[in-house]
Amino acid sequence: MGDSTQQLDRAFAALADPTRRGLVARLAVSDATVSELAEPYDVSFQAISKHVKVLQDAGLVTRSRDAQRRPVHLNAEALDSMTAWIERYRREAEDRYRRLDALLDRMTDDDQPPTQTKDES
Amino acid sequence: MGDSTQQLDRAFAALADPTRRGLVARLAVSDATVSELAEPYDVSFQAISKHVKVLQDAGLVTRSRDAQRRPVHLNAEALDSMTAWIERYRREAEDRYRRLDALLDRMTDDDQPPTQTKDES
């Protein structure tokens, strides 16, 4: 098992927190420093710094350096890998339901036993 | 903010665990009982039962009753709400980069100051 598993672990865990989802939403608008990010929240500055670190370890954001500032930048590719995982199984499940619906349709249209497809073993 | 926030909390947290992602992948193929789900794993049966409960509380799966059995069923709509959240901000961010790229292109093509669009305030 590669570390793509761990990366998904961290990415999903990161977005499980409403504060961190708020940070992501904010960063979708523009890059921002930790101080700017912390401003709307009622928690300590250090707490937001920790949250940003969690997002960073999950690969969801990157940092750069501009004098004392360390602007935070949203990494859209990491979001892609999450939707890729979800969509794969959602599609698989929906395809299955579609086949099942078609099967039931055939069974009610006429009482013939269904012909077996290669996907159903 | 309604409990759609809490629901997202739970959904993302649910998929943050590799075992639970494995269960989702398995359930994309077909519904299954807890015993069937537990079989490939090296942990106790009760641990898998707990995992299924987490998925259920997150709205990712539903249960039905068939004699003693309680088959677990993947709820594709819950997966949809997750991708909806992610895609919203991914698209927002990508649109921004596209505008920035276009801006830089204009600035390097000729040295004219860029004309302000309605999206940049």
Next chain:
DNA sequence: CATTTATTCAACCCATCGGTTGACAACGAT
């Protein structure tokens, strides 16, 4: 009724998480 099968509930352990406060580090400005 007693048993088997399928599943949950309860109590516990230890690790991790989100929050706090206080100290430290890096850099720009004076």
Next chain:
DNA sequence: ATCGTTGTCAACCGATGGGTTGAATAAATG
């Protein structure tokens, strides 16, 4: 060199999470 700004690190606390084992529930079956 000192100061202010920006940010991280470290230690701690209470709550939550994933795991365990053991007991309890629910329903078919002898």
